[in-house]
Structure formats: C-alpha cells, structure tokens
Amino acid sequence: MAPYEPEQDTSEAGDLRVGRRKAARYVVPIAVAGVAAATIGLVPALATSGDPDLPKISAQELVEKIAASDTQQLSGNVKISTDLGLPSVGGFAGGFAGGGGGDRGEDGGGSAADPKSKLMELASGTHTLRVAADGPDKQKVSVLDDAAEYSLIHNGDELWAYDSASNEAYHAKDAGAAASKGAGKDAAKDLPKDVPATPKDFAEQALKAVDSTTSVKVDGTAQIAGRDAYRLVIKPKQSGSTVGRITVAVDAKTGTPLKFTLTPSSGGAAVVDAGFTKVDFGKPSAATFDFTPPKGAKVTEADEHADRSGDFKGKDQLKGKDQFTADGLDGLNVIGEGWNSIAELKLPGGQGLPTAGSGDVSPDAQKLLDSLGDQVNGKFGSGTVFSTRLINALVTDDGKVYVGAVTKDALVKAAGR
Known part of the structure; x- marks a missing residue:
C-alpha cells in the first residue's frame, strides 16, 4: 500500500473551507433521511476485500476531490446502522428516537406514509435502503423491511411517499419548487429534506464542522461495494467531545463518499455507520421515478394534512x-x-x-x-x-x-x- 502524508492541520488549510462550500453544491439531493443532528457510523466495514494500492493523496487534495465530484446519477443499496445508546423502556426508546411519535393512521388524523415521522425511524437500529438519483429533480429512496417497503419518490414538482404495510400514500405538489427556493407551502416545508440517507449526505455534515479545532488526514485505503476508495479521517483536537473520529471512504475515481462511520470517544461500536453495499453510477431507468398509488390505497394530500395538524412548520422553526x-x-x-x-x-x-x-x-x-x-x-x-x-x-x-x-x-x- 502506498505511503500517506502525515496529518494535515486544518488551521493551516484555509482552502479546506472552500472545498467544503463547493462540496455542498454537488451533493446528490437524496430527499430523505441530514439525522438529526445534524448530528452520526453504521455497520462494520462493508464488502471489504483488502486495501487497494492507490496513488498518494493529501487530505487537502481528497477534500478537493469530494468538492469537485459532480455525481448526479447513481443507484444502489445503502446499509445504515445507528446506535445512540438510547434507553429501552418498552416503546420509549423508539418514540424518543422519532420512530413512534408521528402522525399515523386515521386515529391520529394523519397518514402512515407521512415522511415527517416515517423517515425519523432511521435514527435507531439497522436499515437497508435502496436509493436512486438522476439529477436534482429525480430521487427515490426505499426503506426495505422483511415484509414491507416504504418509498419516497421525488419527480419534478411532485413528491410521493408510499407505505406498503398500510397501503397508504402521501402526496405533495410543487415539492421541487419549494425545495429549491427554501420556501413554499407549509406542507412542502414540513418534509424532512435534511435527514441524511447516503454516505455523501453524512459526509457533507461532517465537513461543515471542520475548522481549527479539527484534524483531517488521509489514513489508508479501502474497498467499498467493489470500488477502490481512500479513507479520510476527521477528529476533534479538543478533549471533552463525545465524537472520537469520523471516517469517510471516498471513491477514488468519482470522489463520491461511499461510506461514513462515526465512532464515539468512549469506544465500542460506531454510533452511525452508513455505507453502500452496492452502487452503480449509471443513469437509472426513468420508470424508477414513476409512481401511481395502488388500487385501494388511502391517499393523503399534504395541503390537507398540514391544515389539520398545524404543528411543526419545518426546520426554520428550529x-x-x-x-x-x-x-x-x-x-x-x-x-x-x-x-x-x-x-x-x-x-x-x-x-x-x-x-x-x-x-x-x-x-x-x-x-x-x-x-x-x-x-x-x-x-x-x-x-x-x-x-x-x-x-x-x-x-x-x-x-x-x-x-x-x-x-x-x-x-x-x-x-x-
């Protein structure tokens, strides 16, 4: 394996901040889960079969490579595991993590397919996602369960969410326009556009935190989902943080983050680990983003739901x-x-x-x-x-x-x- 340069102190690397700003512009906008917190590493190394021998690269160059990545099209599977160590008292842990407190079903006057509550379930446990993107106007994320599937589809100015377990759908119009302008109808603002679902979503949040209190270095290579990657390690310089280190596996060819792992300073399993188990950078089929509610499905219109709920008005409220x-x-x-x-x-x-x-x-x-x-x-x-x-x-x-x-x-x- 090729040698790597020593740790690069971000206090000497002002260009890293420029790279981060550019990186944000090129993030593939998968419209689902930015966990809350802004704030998280997923399962042990995925599909690892030895460390590839790649050309030497500095931390500065690797951040610039992420920033220059223009990946607009991809499809594949992502495995996300989150272990925040929340207390387990009956259903309390799930509700505290956001998995049980949403507007669900007719009794609650909402929809089981409402993305506000459904996607927050990614804040705990292990989940497999199937993702696809074709530019800023077409994305799809499906959360796969053993006997059911939940899908969120953004196609142009429409957004559909469908929960196969309950046969319920949630529909928002003008979702694309509202997202691009950062405003619009209350229903569109309610959608959880900042919940991270892919390694790149998580990596963008981590790069925003890089400043003079952070060390950034390249620490070896890896193979993720059959692709050669560099490992970028981000660590707090200060003591007292619960964050031990963040490791981002960056595709050597495209600069796209393939895996994100956040390890706590207390040690043990990762708090959040998100990585592709399968990825293809080709153009997905146009039919991937088509959706028609199945026969008999209950459809909730976002405007009607927003008028009834009248509670949460989007991230700007926070x-x-x-x-x-x-x-x-x-x-x-x-x-x-x-x-x-x-x-x-x-x-x-x-x-x-x-x-x-x-x-x-x-x-x-x-x-x-x-x-x-x-x-x-x-x-x-x-x-x-x-x-x-x-x-x-x-x-x-x-x-x-x-x-x-x-x-x-x-x-x-x-x-x-």
Whole structure:
C-alpha cells in the first residue's frame, strides 16, 4: 500500500473551507433521511476485500476531490446502522428516537406514509435502503423491511411517499419548487429534506464542522461495494467531545463518499455507520421515478394534512433565538467552540424537571425519570444528566438546559462556569 502524508492541520488549510462550500453544491439531493443532528457510523466495514494500492493523496487534495465530484446519477443499496445508546423502556426508546411519535393512521388524523415521522425511524437500529438519483429533480429512496417497503419518490414538482404495510400514500405538489427556493407551502416545508440517507449526505455534515479545532488526514485505503476508495479521517483536537473520529471512504475515481462511520470517544461500536453495499453510477431507468398509488390505497394530500395538524412548520422553526423564545425557551446561548460547543437555554417558568414532591408527576413516573438520568451536583446546584453515546443534556433544578456532543463532565463544568 502506498505511503500517506502525515496529518494535515486544518488551521493551516484555509482552502479546506472552500472545498467544503463547493462540496455542498454537488451533493446528490437524496430527499430523505441530514439525522438529526445534524448530528452520526453504521455497520462494520462493508464488502471489504483488502486495501487497494492507490496513488498518494493529501487530505487537502481528497477534500478537493469530494468538492469537485459532480455525481448526479447513481443507484444502489445503502446499509445504515445507528446506535445512540438510547434507553429501552418498552416503546420509549423508539418514540424518543422519532420512530413512534408521528402522525399515523386515521386515529391520529394523519397518514402512515407521512415522511415527517416515517423517515425519523432511521435514527435507531439497522436499515437497508435502496436509493436512486438522476439529477436534482429525480430521487427515490426505499426503506426495505422483511415484509414491507416504504418509498419516497421525488419527480419534478411532485413528491410521493408510499407505505406498503398500510397501503397508504402521501402526496405533495410543487415539492421541487419549494425545495429549491427554501420556501413554499407549509406542507412542502414540513418534509424532512435534511435527514441524511447516503454516505455523501453524512459526509457533507461532517465537513461543515471542520475548522481549527479539527484534524483531517488521509489514513489508508479501502474497498467499498467493489470500488477502490481512500479513507479520510476527521477528529476533534479538543478533549471533552463525545465524537472520537469520523471516517469517510471516498471513491477514488468519482470522489463520491461511499461510506461514513462515526465512532464515539468512549469506544465500542460506531454510533452511525452508513455505507453502500452496492452502487452503480449509471443513469437509472426513468420508470424508477414513476409512481401511481395502488388500487385501494388511502391517499393523503399534504395541503390537507398540514391544515389539520398545524404543528411543526419545518426546520426554520428550529433556527435562532427568536424561535426558541416563541416556543417558551428563553435565551439560547452557545458556550465553547468547535466540537465542544454547548447550547444553553432556559425552560419555561424557570423550573427544572417535574417531580413527585411537587405533585407534577406520579411516584411511578418519578422512578422512571430517575432511571433515565444521572443526578449531578456542582457550583450551579443540582440537576439531571440524560445521556446517549453521542448527545448529552444536563437539566438543572433551576430550569436551565445544557446540551451538546460533549461528556457529562463537560456539561457540569459549563453549567458551573
């Protein structure tokens, strides 16, 4: 295997930021799952059969290669595994991950095919996706289950979602126009356009985080889905982050990310691992993006559904201090920088979590709440830390919240600063 250059310090590589901005423009717009969090590595190495011998390349050159990638057409299968380490208490974990709280079925006045809730199921467990793209106006992602399939199809100005298990479909018109303008009807804004589904989606989010607090280097080669690839490794320089490293396998020929793995600083299995098991860069058949609801399927129109639900108004609702204040969350503040950034905000009323002593929750509910978090003390007083393998949150008894991809100790330190 050819030698590789030593680690490249991003504080010396301003051009990396230029590369990231270019990379964002060339991302194949698979309109599905950007996990939340913005924020995640998937199963062990996929289809690996030895490290190919490839020409030497620097981190700068590899980032530029990703930026220059003009992949507009592809099809294949992607395997995504997510292990956030969420607590499992009956159906609680699935609901907390976004898999069980959506508008489902007639009883909820919504649709089992609604992408808002369905695609968030990718936030936990292992899933196999079949993906296809033909430029910015045609994409399809299907989530394959043992006995069912959920598909999201974007074709021109229309978007269809279909859930075979319930035989329900969800339809939005002018979806393409709304997505390209970043505005439009409430129904179109509701669609989860930023939920990552492919390695390139995840890689774009990781590259956005590269700054002077990050180290970037090329660390060997790999073969993914039968294609030769370079491994780009992104690591926080700071201590205190729950992110250990992010590895992106980049196709040596096209510059397209083929696999994304996020390993936590605590070690163990990847938190998120997304990789192609099969990929073809040829033009998909036009019929791939055609859809007609099957006979007898219940069809929910996005406009009608938005009028009934009247709740979530898209990602713009979650941006900025004004939105937090409008929702009853006051004074959003960011502590620290880079990978150690912590969001600080206040709960309504200046109070912490409800307690059995105050009469706000039952004793049984109090026991459940206590089992999900760790009690901590510091200069700030006392509070509860709720932990996953990636994101941790501290809720103090006086109603402040500190959350970030940082360790429990980092949260306690930030709260008592």
